[in-house]
Amino acid sequence: xxxxxxxxxxxxxxxxxxxxxxxxxxxxxxxxxxxxxxxxxxxxxxxxxxxxxxxxxxxxxxxxxxxxxxxxxxxxxxxxxxxxxxxxxxxxxxxxxxxxxxxxxxxxxxxxxxxxxxxxxxxxxxxxxxxxxxxxxxxxxxxxxxxxxxxxxxxxxxxxxxxxxxxxxxxxxxxxxxxxxxxxxxxxxxxxxxxxxxxxxxxxxxxxxxxxxxxxxxxxxxxxxxxxxxxxxxxxxxxxxxxxxxxxxxxxxxxxxxxxxxxxxxxxxxxxxxxxxxxxxxxxxxxxxxxxxxxxx
Ligand code: NAD
Numbered sequence: 271x272x273x274x275x276x277x278x279x280x281x282x283x284x285x286x287x288x289x290x291x292x293x294x295x296x297x298x299x300x301x302x303x304x305x306x307x308x309x310x311x312x313x314x315x316x317x318x319x320x321x322x323x324x325x326x327x328x329x330x331x332x333x334x335x336x337x338x339x340x341x342x343x344x345x346x347x348x349x350x351x352x353x354x355x356x357x358x359x360x361x362x363x364x365x366x367x368x369x370x371x372x373x374x375x376x377x378x379x380x381x382x383x384x385x386x387x388x389x390x391x392x393x394x395x396x397x398x399x400x401x402x403x404x405x406x407x408x409x410x411x412x413x414x415x416x417x418x419x420x421x422x423x424x425x426x427x428x429x430x431x432x433x434x435x436x437x438x439x440x441x442x443x444x445x446x447x448x449x450x451x452x453x454x455x456x457x458x459x460x461x462x463x464x465x466x467x468x469x470x471x472x473x474x475x476x477x478x479x480x481x482x483x484x485x486x487x488x489x490x491x492x493x494x495x496x497x498x499x500x501x502x503x504x505x506x507x508x509x510x511x512x513x514x515x516x517x518x519x520x521x522x523x524x525x526x527x528x529x530x531x532x533x534x535x536x537x538x539x540x541x542x543x544x545x546x547x548x549x550x551x552x553x554x555x556x557x558x559x560x561x562x563x564x565x566x567x
Contacts, residue, residue, distance in 0.1 A: 284425050286315040288418035292337030293317040297351060302395035303367055304342035310426050330356050341366035345498035352377040360384050363416050367391055370502050371408045371435035379410055386410030388435060401427035408435040447503045450496050453485045476562045
Protein backbone atom coordinates (compact mmCIF):
# COMPACT_ATOMS: atom_id res chain seq x y z
CA UNK A 271 0.00 0.00 0.00
CA UNK A 272 2.65 2.46 1.16
CA UNK A 273 4.79 1.64 -1.88
CA UNK A 274 1.92 2.43 -4.24
CA UNK A 275 1.17 5.74 -2.60
CA UNK A 276 4.79 6.80 -3.17
CA UNK A 277 4.68 5.72 -6.79
CA UNK A 278 1.62 7.81 -7.46
CA UNK A 279 3.21 10.72 -5.58
CA UNK A 280 6.12 10.46 -8.04
CA UNK A 281 3.77 11.48 -10.82
CA UNK A 282 2.39 14.56 -9.14
CA UNK A 283 5.44 15.73 -7.23
CA UNK A 284 6.56 16.12 -3.64
CA UNK A 285 6.32 18.82 -1.03
CA UNK A 286 9.27 21.24 -1.26
CA UNK A 287 10.91 21.63 2.13
CA UNK A 288 13.22 24.56 1.28
CA UNK A 289 11.21 27.04 -0.80
CA UNK A 290 13.98 29.66 -1.11
CA UNK A 291 16.90 27.37 -2.00
CA UNK A 292 18.90 28.35 -5.08
CA UNK A 293 19.43 25.91 -7.97
CA UNK A 294 20.55 22.34 -7.19
CA UNK A 295 23.57 21.51 -9.34
CA UNK A 296 24.18 17.80 -9.82
CA UNK A 297 27.76 17.05 -10.80
CA UNK A 298 27.56 13.79 -12.76
CA UNK A 299 23.83 14.40 -13.13
CA UNK A 300 23.73 12.65 -16.51
CA UNK A 301 24.71 9.38 -14.78
CA UNK A 302 22.44 6.70 -13.36
CA UNK A 303 22.12 7.80 -9.73
CA UNK A 304 22.44 11.49 -10.62
CA UNK A 305 19.35 11.19 -12.82
CA UNK A 306 17.35 9.62 -9.99
CA UNK A 307 18.17 12.58 -7.75
CA UNK A 308 17.71 15.15 -10.52
CA UNK A 309 14.26 13.70 -10.99
CA UNK A 310 13.43 13.76 -7.25
CA UNK A 311 14.63 17.36 -6.82
CA UNK A 312 12.74 18.35 -9.96
CA UNK A 313 9.54 16.67 -8.77
CA UNK A 314 9.90 18.64 -5.53
CA UNK A 315 9.99 21.96 -7.36
CA UNK A 316 13.72 22.76 -7.14
CA UNK A 317 15.56 24.16 -10.14
CA UNK A 318 17.96 21.41 -11.22
CA UNK A 319 21.13 21.94 -13.26
CA UNK A 320 23.42 19.22 -14.55
CA UNK A 321 27.19 19.60 -14.60
CA UNK A 322 28.56 16.54 -16.38
CA UNK A 323 31.94 15.75 -17.93
CA UNK A 324 31.61 18.07 -20.92
CA UNK A 325 30.22 21.04 -18.95
CA UNK A 326 33.24 22.22 -16.97
CA UNK A 327 33.74 25.28 -19.17
CA UNK A 328 30.32 26.47 -17.96
CA UNK A 329 30.93 25.46 -14.34
CA UNK A 330 31.36 29.02 -12.98
CA UNK A 331 27.96 30.09 -14.42
CA UNK A 332 26.23 26.87 -13.38
CA UNK A 333 27.53 27.14 -9.82
CA UNK A 334 27.45 30.92 -9.26
CA UNK A 335 24.08 31.02 -7.44
CA UNK A 336 23.84 27.33 -6.45
CA UNK A 337 21.89 26.47 -3.30
CA UNK A 338 23.23 22.92 -3.24
CA UNK A 339 25.87 21.01 -5.17
CA UNK A 340 25.42 17.24 -5.31
CA UNK A 341 28.43 15.14 -6.34
CA UNK A 342 27.42 11.92 -8.15
CA UNK A 343 30.41 10.91 -10.28
CA UNK A 344 32.22 7.54 -10.36
CA UNK A 345 33.95 6.76 -7.04
CA UNK A 346 37.46 7.01 -8.41
CA UNK A 347 36.77 10.47 -9.91
CA UNK A 348 35.04 11.86 -6.82
CA UNK A 349 37.88 13.52 -4.92
CA UNK A 350 39.42 14.94 -8.09
CA UNK A 351 36.03 16.42 -9.09
CA UNK A 352 35.54 17.94 -5.61
CA UNK A 353 39.00 19.54 -5.80
CA UNK A 354 38.14 20.92 -9.22
CA UNK A 355 35.09 22.89 -8.06
CA UNK A 356 35.41 26.67 -8.20
CA UNK A 357 34.66 28.45 -4.89
CA UNK A 358 30.96 27.97 -4.09
CA UNK A 359 28.59 30.51 -2.55
CA UNK A 360 29.36 30.45 1.18
CA UNK A 361 25.91 29.18 2.22
CA UNK A 362 25.74 26.59 -0.56
CA UNK A 363 25.43 22.97 0.64
CA UNK A 364 28.07 20.62 -0.74
CA UNK A 365 26.87 17.01 -0.60
CA UNK A 366 27.97 13.74 -2.19
CA UNK A 367 26.30 10.38 -2.92
CA UNK A 368 29.45 8.26 -3.11
CA UNK A 369 29.40 4.64 -1.94
CA UNK A 370 32.47 5.28 0.23
CA UNK A 371 32.42 8.16 2.67
CA UNK A 372 35.70 9.02 4.41
CA UNK A 373 37.71 10.31 1.44
CA UNK A 374 34.94 12.32 -0.26
CA UNK A 375 33.75 13.87 3.04
CA UNK A 376 37.28 14.97 3.95
CA UNK A 377 37.77 16.41 0.44
CA UNK A 378 34.49 18.37 0.63
CA UNK A 379 35.37 19.78 4.06
CA UNK A 380 38.76 20.81 2.68
CA UNK A 381 37.50 22.72 -0.36
CA UNK A 382 34.30 24.29 0.99
CA UNK A 383 33.99 26.33 4.19
CA UNK A 384 30.16 26.19 4.16
CA UNK A 385 27.71 23.37 4.93
CA UNK A 386 28.93 19.89 3.98
CA UNK A 387 27.10 16.55 4.10
CA UNK A 388 27.96 12.99 3.08
CA UNK A 389 25.16 10.70 1.92
CA UNK A 390 25.14 7.12 0.71
CA UNK A 391 21.88 5.99 -0.85
CA UNK A 392 21.76 2.25 -0.17
CA UNK A 393 19.92 1.54 -3.39
CA UNK A 394 20.60 1.46 -7.08
CA UNK A 395 19.07 3.52 -9.87
CA UNK A 396 16.53 0.81 -10.67
CA UNK A 397 14.28 1.43 -7.65
CA UNK A 398 10.78 2.58 -8.53
CA UNK A 399 10.53 4.76 -5.44
CA UNK A 400 12.50 5.52 -2.30
CA UNK A 401 9.86 3.93 -0.06
CA UNK A 402 11.56 1.74 2.58
CA UNK A 403 15.01 2.45 1.13
CA UNK A 404 17.84 3.59 3.40
CA UNK A 405 20.11 6.60 3.00
CA UNK A 406 23.19 6.70 5.22
CA UNK A 407 23.95 10.15 6.60
CA UNK A 408 27.51 11.15 7.52
CA UNK A 409 27.45 14.58 9.09
CA UNK A 410 29.98 17.06 7.79
CA UNK A 411 29.55 20.68 8.87
CA UNK A 412 26.69 23.05 9.82
CA UNK A 413 23.98 20.44 10.27
CA UNK A 414 21.24 23.05 10.83
CA UNK A 415 21.82 24.31 7.29
CA UNK A 416 21.12 20.96 5.65
CA UNK A 417 18.33 19.76 7.88
CA UNK A 418 15.98 20.63 5.00
CA UNK A 419 17.62 18.01 2.76
CA UNK A 420 17.32 15.30 5.40
CA UNK A 421 13.63 16.15 5.74
CA UNK A 422 13.27 16.23 1.95
CA UNK A 423 14.76 12.76 1.61
CA UNK A 424 12.27 11.46 4.17
CA UNK A 425 9.45 13.10 2.22
CA UNK A 426 10.71 11.09 -0.77
CA UNK A 427 10.08 8.01 1.37
CA UNK A 428 13.55 6.92 2.50
CA UNK A 429 14.70 6.17 6.01
CA UNK A 430 17.86 7.86 7.29
CA UNK A 431 20.63 6.08 9.12
CA UNK A 432 23.27 8.30 10.74
CA UNK A 433 26.81 6.97 11.09
CA UNK A 434 30.37 8.29 11.30
CA UNK A 435 32.09 7.98 7.91
CA UNK A 436 34.67 5.53 9.26
CA UNK A 437 31.97 3.27 10.70
CA UNK A 438 30.08 3.42 7.40
CA UNK A 439 33.15 2.47 5.39
CA UNK A 440 33.91 -0.43 7.71
CA UNK A 441 30.36 -1.77 7.56
CA UNK A 442 30.42 -1.43 3.77
CA UNK A 443 33.38 -3.78 3.64
CA UNK A 444 31.09 -6.57 4.75
CA UNK A 445 27.74 -5.32 3.47
CA UNK A 446 28.95 -4.40 0.00
CA UNK A 447 32.59 -5.04 -0.88
CA UNK A 448 32.83 -8.59 0.51
CA UNK A 449 29.33 -9.54 -0.52
CA UNK A 450 29.84 -8.40 -4.10
CA UNK A 451 33.27 -9.99 -4.16
CA UNK A 452 31.96 -13.37 -3.03
CA UNK A 453 29.05 -13.12 -5.49
CA UNK A 454 31.61 -12.36 -8.20
CA UNK A 455 33.69 -15.40 -7.23
CA UNK A 456 30.61 -17.60 -7.15
CA UNK A 457 29.59 -16.39 -10.62
CA UNK A 458 33.12 -17.01 -11.87
CA UNK A 459 32.99 -20.51 -10.38
CA UNK A 460 29.66 -21.36 -12.03
CA UNK A 461 31.00 -20.18 -15.36
CA UNK A 462 34.28 -22.09 -15.09
CA UNK A 463 32.42 -25.23 -14.01
CA UNK A 464 30.29 -24.81 -17.16
CA UNK A 465 27.14 -24.84 -15.03
CA UNK A 466 23.97 -24.99 -17.08
CA UNK A 467 21.72 -22.32 -15.60
CA UNK A 468 18.55 -23.68 -17.21
CA UNK A 469 19.29 -27.06 -15.75
CA UNK A 470 20.17 -25.69 -12.30
CA UNK A 471 16.83 -23.92 -12.23
CA UNK A 472 14.99 -27.16 -13.07
CA UNK A 473 16.50 -28.73 -9.99
CA UNK A 474 16.34 -25.75 -7.73
CA UNK A 475 14.18 -24.98 -4.76
CA UNK A 476 12.88 -21.42 -4.37
CA UNK A 477 15.72 -20.55 -2.03
CA UNK A 478 18.43 -21.59 -4.48
CA UNK A 479 16.64 -19.72 -7.22
CA UNK A 480 16.65 -16.62 -5.04
CA UNK A 481 20.34 -17.07 -4.27
CA UNK A 482 21.16 -17.51 -7.92
CA UNK A 483 19.11 -14.42 -8.75
CA UNK A 484 21.13 -12.42 -6.19
CA UNK A 485 24.36 -13.52 -7.84
CA UNK A 486 23.08 -13.28 -11.41
CA UNK A 487 21.73 -9.74 -10.99
CA UNK A 488 25.27 -8.54 -10.27
CA UNK A 489 26.28 -9.45 -13.81
CA UNK A 490 23.43 -7.45 -15.34
CA UNK A 491 25.06 -4.29 -14.00
CA UNK A 492 28.03 -2.07 -14.68
CA UNK A 493 31.29 -3.92 -13.86
CA UNK A 494 33.16 -0.69 -13.14
CA UNK A 495 30.73 0.33 -10.35
CA UNK A 496 31.42 -2.96 -8.59
CA UNK A 497 35.13 -2.81 -9.31
CA UNK A 498 35.13 0.66 -7.72
CA UNK A 499 33.14 -0.46 -4.67
CA UNK A 500 35.44 -3.43 -4.09
CA UNK A 501 38.77 -1.86 -4.99
CA UNK A 502 38.14 1.52 -3.33
CA UNK A 503 37.97 0.00 0.15
CA UNK A 504 41.37 0.44 1.77
CA UNK A 505 41.45 -2.97 3.45
CA UNK A 506 39.55 -4.95 0.82
CA UNK A 507 42.58 -7.12 0.21
CA UNK A 508 43.08 -7.98 3.90
CA UNK A 509 39.37 -8.77 4.28
CA UNK A 510 39.35 -11.00 1.21
CA UNK A 511 42.42 -12.82 2.55
CA UNK A 512 40.65 -13.40 5.87
CA UNK A 513 37.71 -14.79 3.97
CA UNK A 514 39.98 -17.12 2.02
CA UNK A 515 41.49 -18.29 5.33
CA UNK A 516 38.02 -19.13 6.64
CA UNK A 517 37.35 -21.03 3.43
CA UNK A 518 40.58 -22.96 3.91
CA UNK A 519 39.68 -23.75 7.52
CA UNK A 520 36.35 -25.13 6.34
CA UNK A 521 38.06 -27.01 3.53
CA UNK A 522 40.38 -28.64 6.05
CA UNK A 523 37.33 -30.04 7.88
CA UNK A 524 36.11 -31.48 4.60
CA UNK A 525 39.52 -32.93 3.75
CA UNK A 526 39.71 -34.57 7.17
CA UNK A 527 36.14 -35.88 6.87
CA UNK A 528 35.63 -34.11 10.20
CA UNK A 529 31.84 -33.90 10.45
CA UNK A 530 31.99 -33.33 14.20
CA UNK A 531 34.32 -30.37 13.65
CA UNK A 532 31.91 -29.01 11.07
CA UNK A 533 29.01 -29.32 13.53
CA UNK A 534 31.05 -27.63 16.26
CA UNK A 535 31.84 -24.64 14.02
CA UNK A 536 28.24 -24.56 12.87
CA UNK A 537 27.03 -24.39 16.49
CA UNK A 538 29.56 -21.67 17.24
CA UNK A 539 28.21 -19.51 14.41
CA UNK A 540 24.60 -20.30 15.34
CA UNK A 541 25.31 -19.12 18.87
CA UNK A 542 26.86 -15.93 17.52
CA UNK A 543 23.78 -15.26 15.34
CA UNK A 544 21.67 -15.79 18.46
CA UNK A 545 18.04 -14.72 18.15
CA UNK A 546 18.76 -13.30 14.70
CA UNK A 547 19.06 -16.83 13.29
CA UNK A 548 15.41 -17.59 14.08
CA UNK A 549 14.33 -14.09 13.04
CA UNK A 550 16.10 -14.52 9.68
CA UNK A 551 14.57 -17.95 9.20
CA UNK A 552 11.03 -16.63 9.49
CA UNK A 553 11.83 -13.43 7.57
CA UNK A 554 13.30 -15.41 4.69
CA UNK A 555 10.35 -17.79 4.69
CA UNK A 556 8.12 -14.78 3.94
CA UNK A 557 10.52 -13.48 1.30
CA UNK A 558 10.58 -16.88 -0.37
CA UNK A 559 6.82 -16.99 -0.47
CA UNK A 560 6.70 -13.56 -2.12
CA UNK A 561 9.58 -14.43 -4.48
CA UNK A 562 7.87 -17.63 -5.48
CA UNK A 563 4.58 -15.84 -6.14
CA UNK A 564 6.23 -13.21 -8.34
CA UNK A 565 8.37 -15.54 -10.45
CA UNK A 566 8.35 -14.53 -14.08
CA UNK A 567 9.31 -17.98 -15.41
P1 NAD B 1 27.46 6.64 -13.62
O1 NAD B 1 28.73 6.21 -14.28
O2 NAD B 1 26.15 6.18 -14.17
O3 NAD B 1 27.39 8.23 -13.57
C1 NAD B 1 28.49 9.02 -13.32
C2 NAD B 1 28.32 10.31 -14.09
O4 NAD B 1 29.45 11.13 -13.75
C3 NAD B 1 28.34 10.14 -15.62
O5 NAD B 1 27.30 10.88 -16.20
C4 NAD B 1 29.71 10.69 -16.02
O6 NAD B 1 29.71 11.28 -17.32
C5 NAD B 1 29.91 11.73 -14.94
N1 NAD B 1 31.31 12.12 -14.75
C6 NAD B 1 32.42 11.34 -14.80
N2 NAD B 1 33.52 12.09 -14.61
C7 NAD B 1 33.09 13.37 -14.45
C8 NAD B 1 33.74 14.60 -14.25
N3 NAD B 1 35.07 14.67 -14.18
N4 NAD B 1 32.99 15.72 -14.15
C9 NAD B 1 31.65 15.67 -14.23
N5 NAD B 1 30.95 14.52 -14.44
C10 NAD B 1 31.68 13.40 -14.55
O7 NAD B 1 27.62 6.23 -12.08
P2 NAD B 1 26.46 6.05 -10.97
O8 NAD B 1 26.12 4.62 -10.87
O9 NAD B 1 25.41 7.06 -11.19
O10 NAD B 1 27.30 6.40 -9.63
C11 NAD B 1 27.57 7.72 -9.26
C12 NAD B 1 27.89 7.77 -7.78
O11 NAD B 1 26.79 7.26 -7.06
C13 NAD B 1 29.12 6.94 -7.38
O12 NAD B 1 29.84 7.67 -6.42
C14 NAD B 1 28.53 5.74 -6.73
O13 NAD B 1 29.37 5.25 -5.69
C15 NAD B 1 27.27 6.30 -6.13
N6 NAD B 1 26.23 5.29 -5.94
C16 NAD B 1 25.82 4.54 -7.00
C17 NAD B 1 24.85 3.59 -6.81
C18 NAD B 1 24.39 2.70 -7.95
O14 NAD B 1 23.83 1.63 -7.69
N7 NAD B 1 24.55 3.11 -9.18
C19 NAD B 1 24.30 3.40 -5.53
C20 NAD B 1 24.73 4.22 -4.48
C21 NAD B 1 25.70 5.16 -4.71
